[in-house]
Amino acid sequence: MSLVPIRWVSQQECASREEDTAGTPPDASTDVTPDVTSDVTQPAVKLALLDQRLLPGETREVLLEDARGVATAITDMVVRGAPAIGIAAAYGVALEAFVINREGGDWQSRLASACDVLAASRPTAVNLFWALDRMRKVIAAHATRSQPPYEALLKEAVRIHEQDLDDNLRMAEFGAQVIAASLAQGETRCEAMTHCNTGALATGGHGTALGVIRTAYAQGILGRVHVNETRPWWQGSRLTAWELVQEKIPARLAVEGAASLIMQQGARTPEGVRWLIVGADRIAANGDTANKIGTFSLAVQARAHGIKVMVVAPLATFDGTLASGADIPIETRDAAELREAGGRQIAPQDIDVFNPVFDVTPHEYIDAIVTEHGVVESPDSDSVGALLGRAMRR
Numbered sequence: 319m320s321l322v323p324i325r326w327v328s329q330q331e332c333a334s335r336e337e338d339t340a341g342t343p344p345d346a347s348t349d350v351t352p353d354v355t356s357d358v359t360q361p362a363v364k365l366a367l368l369d370q371r372l373l374p375g376e377t378r379e380v381l382l383e384d385a386r387g388v389a390t391a392i393t394d395m396v397v398r399g400a401p402a403i404g405i406a407a408a409y410g411v412a413l414e415a416f417v418i419n420r421e422g423g424d425w426q427s428r429l430a431s432a433c434d435v436l437a438a439s440r441p442t443a444v445n446l447f448w449a450l451d452r453m454r455k456v457i458a459a460h461a462t463r464s465q466p467p468y469e470a471l472l473k474e475a476v477r478i479h480e481q482d483l484d485d486n487l488r489m490a491e492f493g494a495q496v497i498a499a500s501l502a503q504g505e506t507r508c509e510a511m512t513h514c515n516t517g518a519l520a521t522g523g524h525g526t527a528l529g530v531i532r533t534a535y536a537q538g539i540l541g542r543v544h545v546n547e548t549r550p551w552w553q554g555s556r557l558t559a560w561e562l563v564q565e566k567i568p569a570r571l572a573v574e575g576a577a578s579l580i581m582q583q584g585a586r587t588p589e590g591v592r593w594l595i596v597g598a599d600r601i602a603a604n605g606d607t608a609n610k611i612g613t614f615s616l617a618v619q620a621r622a623h624g625i626k627v628m629v630v631a632p633l634a635t636f637d638g639t640l641a642s643g644a645d646i647p648i649e650t651r652d653a654a655e656l657r658e659a660g661g662r663q664i665a666p667q668d669i670d671v672f673n674p675v676f677d678v679t680p681h682e683y684i685d686a687i688v689t690e691h692g693v694v695e696s697p698d699s700d701s702v703g704a705l706l707g708r709a710m711r712r
């Protein structure tokens with residue numbers, strides 16, 4: 319994908335930018351590795367987020383200057399996607415440290431408050447809390463300093479960003495191997511269905527589930543992708559379809575309601591749909607997986623049609639404190655998201671609305687969880703625990 323969804327804007331660039339407002343994002347070939355030095359005589363640093371609410375029709379960046387601005391951008395889904403939310407929050411802590419450096423004051427309480435504001439931005443994606451814990455460790459390691467550790471915090475945010483891309487590339491290889499091993503006798507490739515957006519827009523690059531799809535297509539073992547619209551935010555039609563069209567990966571968009579028909583037809587077709595490949599926002603210790611609303615229903619339908627279910631997520635998405643998915647906090651969003659679409663009213667204002675934006679797929683409906691440390695087949699407490707144990711020992 320050619321655009322950079324999350325980009326640190328250095329003081330030098332801020333000094334040279336003509337307009338101090340959102341602008342057109344640079345191409346991915348632009349070096350986004352920030353200069354961590356800080357010069358208080360220069361303009362403030364900023365975080366540029368590609369405003370995903372405007373895609374695919376418009377590509378514009380939103381520029382943020384502090385943690386509260388980044389938290390609002392996460393809540394308003396300017397940036398979304400479990401890993402991307404964590405990356406943006408990490409940069410938000412570094413931004414706040416820069417501001418405190420210039421303004422002075424009790425940096426530890428101000429930075430702690432900034433972490434709390436970011437932690438309150440969205441409740442389900444555990445990557446957000448994992449990233450903030452990483453930043454809090456850096457803060458604690460510099461507790462005796464008179465100034466916030468801006469350079470160390472920015473370096474940690476960059477590490478989190480770059481590590482996510484590395485993890486995605488490793489997961490993509492593992493996931494493609496699982497698909498290749500699943501091909502039936504006489505089949506050289508198959509098709510897959512995906513839900514929501516799990517691509518470069520939701521991560522540090524390449525993607526989780528969509529990263530597996532990208533790599534499997536490049537290896538010639540994936541023929542076509544079935545993209546679910548994914549209401550009410552249309553991440554499938556607005557974001558996943560956009561990423562796939564950009565890269566000319568064969569894809570077909572459909573309403574979620576067509577999923578069973580597509581699976582039924584695909585199961586009967588040579589080299590048809592053989593996998594439902596999705597991301598995750600929080601995975602419990604037994605493999606129960608919270609993901610975009612509709613995933614649970616799709617997994618049940620896949621099972622009914624003999625189609626396998628693959629969840630793709632880095633270890634930062636696992637929450638070992640939860641024995642099962644029963645206690646995963648499920649975000650519910652504003653009723654207006656269902657009563658309106660594209661600025662037009664599509665339901666009576668008086669209708670009651672139920673708008674949970676995630677659900678939990680029981681591990682029994684998942685055939686494989688793909689992580690950067692390997693694959694868990696038929697996940698349960700034992701197999702997930704064994705993977706997490708192996709990963710911790712590395």
Ligand SMILES: CSC[C@H]1O[C@H](OP(=O)(O)O)[C@H](O)[C@@H]1O
Nearest residue numbers: 398399400516520597598609610
């Ligand atoms: C790479 S995981 C992305 C994950 O996040 C999405 O939710 P949202 O767009 O509301 O942040 C969805 O659950 C995806 O699977």
